[in-house]
Amino acid sequence: MRRVIAQGTFDILHPGHVHYLSDAASxxxxxHVIIARGENVTHKPKPILDGRQRRDMVAALDVVDEAHxxxxxxxxxxxxxxxxDVIVLGYDQHHDEDGIKAALDARGIDCEVTRATPRELxxxxxxxSTGRIIDRIVERRC
Structure with a gap:
């Protein structure tokens, strides 16, 4: 059995997230999807939704076997x-693939690291983008 990990914040699910997870599942x-805890999100604004809620939303997607x-x-x-066996990064995630591979090697974790394909509009x-969704909400509702 080939086990795949995808990871991210998944704050306000959108079609880009669904594409990423479907691509990873393939x-x-x-x-398995790892949902970042709010306190660990340092590269962008903190999530709007609580970690448990984000995990539950991701877990509800058919392509996801387990959300953590x-x-x-x-x-x-x-x-x-x-x-x-493989970790799939989002096509636009900020992660450094070589840095992740080095950290995995240092821990004795033998797995492939790859990127998902982009989803076209x-x-x-x-x-x-969650940020663009929030901007649209502010623009139209505030």
Whole structure:
């Protein structure tokens, strides 16, 4: 059985998230998704939704076999526990693939690291970013 990990914040699910997870699921037999804890999100504004709610939303997607909240102190702990064959990064995630591979090697975790494909816009008004969704809400509701 080929075990795949995808990971991210998944704050306000949108079609880009669904594409990423579907793409990741296609690379194996079992998809585990690690949802970043709010306190570990440092590269963008903190999530709007609580971690448990984000986990539950991701877990409800048919392509996801298991959704996990990330570890508070060490983002590699769930990866060690899941023992994946491949980690799929979002096509636009800020992660450094070589840095992740080096950290995995240092921990004795032998798995492939790859990127998901981008999802093309299907119409002009489609939003594939949580930040853009929030901007649209503010623009139209505030």
């Amino acid at each position: 690379l194996g037999d079992e998809l 909240l990330g570890h508070v102190e060490d983002i590699f702990v769930p990866i060690e526990e899941i023992d994946p 299907r119409h002009d008004d489609e939003l594939l």
